[in-house]
Amino acid sequence: MDLDKxxxxxxxKNIELRDFVxxxxxxxxxxxxxxxxxxxxxxxxELGLDEExxxxxxxxxxSQIIKAIVQFEHMIYKLQNAKDxxxxxxxxxxxxxxxxxxxxxxxxxxxxxxxxLDDLMNKDELEYLFLCIEVLQASAVRINPKCAFxxxxxxxxxxxx
Numbered sequence: 712m713d714l715d716k717x718x719x720x721x722x723x724k725n726i727e728l729r730d731f732v733x734x735x736x737x738x739x740x741x742x743x744x745x746x747x748x749x750x751x752x753x754x755x756x757e758l759g760l761d762e763e764x765x766x767x768x769x770x771x772x773x774s775q776i777i778k779a780i781v782q783f784e785h786m787i788y789k790l791q792n793a794k795d796x797x798x799x800x801x802x803x804x805x806x807x808x809x810x811x812x813x814x815x816x817x818x819x820x821x822x823x824x825x826x827x828l829d830d831l832m833n834k835d836e837l838e839y840l841f842l843c844i845e846v847l848q849a850s851a852v853r854i855n856p857k858c859a860f861x862x863x864x865x866x867x868x869x870x871x872x
Contacts, residue, residue, distance in 0.1 A: 735852035754820040
């Protein structure tokens, strides 16, 4: 009986992961009209890293960017509230966080993330910035779906306390 429950739980998780990736691809393709699939070959060659270290760096980046997306969302909502209250908008915190993550994306040669993070640093339109963070998450999902999925689930569990 316990084995059946474990199998059912794993099947449900696999279905949830599949739907998660499908949605990420849909969001990604609605923003980027050209097809881009990340390959670590350029970073491996230029940085002289081995495959195992590169995989670890990518997992660290994905966890970091997913956590940053939660912060970006909060910052954009704060900016929207300030805009609604007709207050001056201060993008400094958002741009600083984008800048920190931009360096990592550049080092790992994640070209779509570089474009999105650059826009987060330089654009002012809040709806567009929110779209950028949705696509940034989709970009991370496309690189390593399981890592992104698990990071999001961990954030959800932590925020439920």
